[in-house]
Amino acid sequence: MRPGKATGPDDVAVDLWKSKLWCPAEWLAKFFNQVVAEKKVPECWRQSTTTPIWKKKGSPADCSNYRPIRLLSHSMKIFERIVDGRIRDIVQLSSNQWLAKFFNQVVAEKKKHREKQKPVHIAFLDLEKAFDRVPSDVIWYALRRHGVPEELIEWARILYSFPKSRVQAAAGTSMEFPISVGVHQGSALSPLLFVVAMDAITRDLQKPKKKKKKKKKKKKKKKKKKKKMSGGNVFI
Template identity: 30%
Template sequence: MKYQSGPDQIPAMLLKISAPAIANPVATLINESLATGYIPKLWKTARVVPIHKSGDSTLVSNYRPISLLPVMSKVLEKCVYTQLRDYYQYWNYLTPDQSGFRPNHSTTTALLKVCNDIQAGMEQGNLTGAIFLDFPKAFDTVDHGILLEKLKNSGIGDRTLTWFQSYVSHRSQYVSISGSSSLPLPVTCGVPQGSILGPLLFTKFINDLPNVCKASTVHMYADDTVIYTSKPNLPQLEAVLQEQLNN
């Protein structure tokens, strides 16, 4: 996947090689996009390549769709991603209960956090119960309206919000497999898997989940979520976890 190009068929290596000659024109295009809050429609068309995850290769559900975007789109996204990431880190807008897509965090840090909390409960003589959640097609079901509202509530200004509105609007994609391609179809929800901004936007989308489960502890790695709590006995444990699910 590393060396496959998007629908423009322009490899990223070409931009790197020609950077001394095209850096200024590319910077002008990026600045114009940010200033006007507009992204060209061609930059929002994705070539989707299905990647087999595991299991029966004849089942569509066993494939992960990876969006390959035009190389100029990725350059633009990288610029926005860097600024948005730094902004959220500076103001501590992202929950510490998320280990996915964060510097110096991994599945290992997520596991250590949960195991340490369980150990602490055991030392106090409590039982610990946990609910493990894996949201199906989590990236593909992000509601654009809710995402934009959450960006606004985190202090994103009107002009930048207009840019994000353009980013999620009028997107399209087509599937490419074994040399054949489908007709393009509109994308009305979700953030592109394989994009640079997608993981950060998804992280922001589910950032407030721990606030809903105030009677328990929540830890996430991307969309993989565990809700757990420690109580003196099983009835109390079941009651709290059921309440969290109901919420």
């Protein structure tokens, strides 16, 4: 993390964790182990301050023309980087996702399927404000889908336990409000969680449908009855 960054709700500067005057790594290790053991984060990790930054295009009166910058605790960001590194060692993302600008790949895929006389299905996803709209349940499903152990998923889950924020602008600061959907803006872990969620959705879309087996109607065979007759057995 670069020094001089704005502080989060705990008002602790990033320079403290980079200082050589003491041993922050040892203290953080004990602190993070306590967070994992108790499955509970400090209150300042749940809090954040959101500052809207104008994109310098469109009307300043339109809220959609602002980019939200969320100030988080730097100690939480360090913990997120640890979780991020461990998840990256496990997940394997598929290579069959394309951005819309790679139109040639889409055309080539369509041509290949047409030559083989096979149907092709292409999903175009609008990712505008996507970070704000990913449900938490989808994130946990995606992590399990990629084989991430429950222990690591629990580490990510505690970071999303009852998050809340307040908006700070030139006019003043708003009341605190809960955040129930989306990944954390400005989080070190959010880009990976988002990509993993999108990868799981893409795989589900590309999963071939199981063909329903047609049940063959079994012809009822007439049971052979055995009758006793004089002179031998006759089967009808």
